[in-house]
Amino acid sequence: MASSFKLRINGTEYSVQAEPDASLLSVLRDRLGLTGSKYGCGEGQCGACTVLIDGKPRRSCLTPATSAGSSQVLTIEGLEKSGHLHPLQQAFLDEGAFQCAYCTSGMIMAGVAFLKDHPDPTDEQIARGMNGNMCRCGVYPRIIEAIRRAARSMKESQG
Numbered sequence: 001m002a003s004s005f006k007l008r009i010n011g012t013e014y015s016v017q018a019e020p021d022a023s024l025l026s027v028l029r030d031r032l033g034l035t036g037s038k039y040g041c042g043e044g045q046c047g048a049c050t051v052l053i054d055g056k057p058r059r060s061c062l063t064p065a066t067s068a069g070s071s072q073v074l075t076i077e078g079l080e081k082s083g084h085l086h087p088l089q090q091a092f093l094d095e096g097a098f099q100c101a102y103c104t105s106g107m108i109m110a111g112v113a114f115l116k117d118h119p120d121p122t123d124e125q126i127a128r129g130m131n132g133n134m135c136r137c138g139v140y141p142r143i144i145e146a147i148r149r150a151a152r153s154m155k156e157s158q159g
Contacts, residue, residue: 111130
């Protein structure tokens with residue numbers, strides 16, 4: 001039986017009706033029309049569904065929607081501000097860090113969280129930090145470069 005609950009997503013509060021065991025991913029995509037997070041494996045292994053919950057990367061396919069009720073959820077749709085892409089979104093475009101782009105939103109969300117803790121990362125730290133987000137097209141070198149580029153851009157904008 002469906003229940004009603006509230007979710008805070010990208011700074012907006014939503015009233016949602018869903019089954020108690022509905023995943024956050026299914027609520028985002030099917031109830032709220034936020035389709036940036038992708039269904040990949042459904043087992044939390046590929047990272048295509050990654051969102052940030054209270055700033056931490058989480059696999060939305062495994063997260064019960066009701067468990068996110070008191071948290072702030074950030075999806076790829078919430079990164080853009082006032083017509084300006086997040087530096088990592090822009091870096092992915094500049095570096096061509098995607099081919100089919102199915103993994104891109106999950107990669108970017110994981111990368112945003114990673115860059116908060118590693119503002120000046122090495123390639124090894126990036127590879128370790130992004131472990132668990134899979135790209136079937138194999139554009140990992142461009143993803144690493146995009147994260148480096150975003151780190152530089154963010155550092156320049158602060159200083």
